[in-house]
Amino acid sequence: MACSGIDMLSDESLEEDMYSDSSEFYVAVKPQGGGIDSLAEFDLRTAAYKVEEGNNGSKYPVEIIMRVNMTIKDVAKRHILPFLPAKSLMKLRAVSKEWNQWIASPLLAYNQSSTFQKLSGYFYQRLDNIDDPPILLSLHRCAIGVPSPSLRFLPVKVKVLSSSSGLLLCQGKDSYYVCNPATKDWKKLPPPQYYHGSDPAVALAFDPQFNIESFYRVVAAVPVLDNPVVCFEIYCSESDSWRCSPSDCLELENTRLAGGGSYMKGVAYWRNTSSNEVLAFDVKNEIPAVLHLPIIQSGQRGALTQIGDEVCYVTAYNDSGSFFIIDIYGGVDMGLKRSVSVNLGSKKPRTQVRGIPNEKCCEVLPCTDSDTVVIHTDTTIYFYHLRDQKVETLQSPGRVDTDKRFVPYINSLVMVHNAGE
Numbered sequence: 001m002a003c004s005g006i007d008m009l010s011d012e013s014l015e016e017d018m019y020s021d022s023s024e025f026y027v028a029v030k031p032q033g034g035g036i037d038s039l040a041e042f043d044l045r046t047a048a049y050k051v052e053e054g055n056n057g058s059k060y061p062v063e064i065i066m067r068v069n070m071t072i073k074d075v076a077k078r079h080i081l082p083f084l085p086a087k088s089l090m091k092l093r094a095v096s097k098e099w100n101q102w103i104a105s106p107l108l109a110y111n112q113s114s115t116f117q118k119l120s121g122y123f124y125q126r127l128d129n130i131d132d133p134p135i136l137l138s139l140h141r142c143a144i145g146v147p148s149p150s151l152r153f154l155p156v157k158v159k160v161l162s163s164s165s166g167l168l169l170c171q172g173k174d175s176y177y178v179c180n181p182a183t184k185d186w187k188k189l190p191p192p193q194y195y196h197g198s199d200p201a202v203a204l205a206f207d208p209q210f211n212i213e214s215f216y217r218v219v220a221a222v223p224v225l226d227n228p229v230v231c232f233e234i235y236c237s238e239s240d241s242w243r244c245s246p247s248d249c250l251e252l253e254n255t256r257l258a259g260g261g262s263y264m265k266g267v268a269y270w271r272n273t274s275s276n277e278v279l280a281f282d283v284k285n286e287i288p289a290v291l292h293l294p295i296i297q298s299g300q301r302g303a304l305t306q307i308g309d310e311v312c313y314v315t316a317y318n319d320s321g322s323f324f325i326i327d328i329y330g331g332v333d334m335g336l337k338r339s340v341s342v343n344l345g346s347k348k349p350r351t352q353v354r355g356i357p358n359e360k361c362c363e364v365l366p367c368t369d370s371d372t373v374v375i376h377t378d379t380t381i382y383f384y385h386l387r388d389q390k391v392e393t394l395q396s397p398g399r400v401d402t403d404k405r406f407v408p409y410i411n412s413l414v415m416v417h418n419a420g421e
Contacts, residue, residue, distance in 0.1 A: 077102055086144075088144075106212075109413040110214070113413060113414035117368070119368055122136075122381075123135070123163070123407045124136075124406055124407075126404045127403050130157070133151065134160050136149035136181075144411045147182075153184040154179060155172075158171060161407075162202060162260050162261050162263070164206040165412060166182065175191065182412060185415065189218065192220065197259075201222075201258065201279075203218070203268035203281075205218070205263045220233045221281065223256075229255070231244065232244070232249075234286075240418070249288040254272065260405060260407070263283070266284055267281065277292060278304065292334065293329070305373065306368060309370070312330040316373070317362065323343050344393075362400060363375070372384065373386065376396060376400060377396060
């Protein structure tokens with residue numbers, strides 16, 4: 001079946017879809033600590049050494065060398081599967097009983113969530129109608145998807161607020177939910193101490209590296225009524241409780257923060273809705289800061305995006321025809337670092353888009369890939385890969401306006417502990 005058309009996945013279609021010689025190797029695993037808790041700190045990148053005549057492996061430290069017999073099938077199962085998206089892995093469970101058990105194992109879920117970090121698409125939802133469910137815009141529908149794009153497996157209708165490495169943070173009528181839409185695992189969070197509002201400024205913070213227990217945090221930036229102060233309330237999955245941070249922020253010109261939030265490289269970010277300020281919060285050290293974004297032309301809408309190893313502010317505008325100018329700002333002062341002129345109409349689109357749009361109104365969407373800039377216009381979503389200068393496209397779900405939210409998503413098998421509670 002060809003993959004064409006807009007990749008908005010329906011529950012029904014996806015539920016149907018989901019349903020040589022041996023050689024000897026030495027596999028080196030380098031431990032970083034001791035005890036069961038240190039398992040998360042092991043370097044799981046393995047180096048295979050083929051056994052040569054007369055080689056007994058003595059030149060490698062005995063305590064970190066394990067001799068095993070591995071076939072090509074074993075190598076693929078152990079070292080290729082973690083690089084695949086969750087939907088592809090679900091299909092591969094039908095290969096054999098052995099593969100089914102391995103793909104269902106917590107260790108594979110940890111390896112895959114740590115290894116597969118490519119942008120898979122966006123959860124899109126309109127904000128002007130609470131009854132509108134979210135939908136998934138998938139970059140590769142044949143390989144990437146979830147069994148219930150509208151998140152119907154949750155007990156209530158929800159609004160998607162934030163995402164982090166495969167997990168989603170959602171808000172129901174009176175509760176928060178953290179879920180993995182690929183596995184339909186979810187957890188209802190206990191109520192916070194503060195009132196966060198109907199569209200709260202909250203960010204989900206999850207780092208899969210060296211985190212085999214899949215602990216995560218939810219950080220809420222809570223403005224204090226009638227005061228120019230923002231305090232922070234933090235939920236920790238390890239303790240399953242909320243607590244108030246000793247830090248607060250007094251530097252904002254005003255405390256009107258946009259709903260939702262993003263998390264990149266250990267820091268949570270929230271946009272100020274009435275100025276060019278961004279509130280940042282170092283989650284580990286609990287240190288707040290205020291970033292000042294560059295003043296851009298009226299009508300332009302930028303986004304914080306990771307470019308390389310740096311969090312940058314990226315804007316774009318239509319220059320003429322299918323040519324767009326991409327401006328990348330970075331550094332402590334958010335100065336202009338790079339300006340790129342690209343022809344987004346010269347590449348073959350992934351989906352069927354008739355003609356080359358001539359759209360002056362556009363916006364940059366938040367993105368977790370370190371090499372991709374995503375531009376949304378009235379008819380098309382462009383994925384421009386800076387290094388390879390390649391363009392992929394999806395059909396836009398609607399016109400550019402402020403009454404919607406695009407939440408980036410990674411198709412991961414990460415486990416949600418205490419799921420269903």
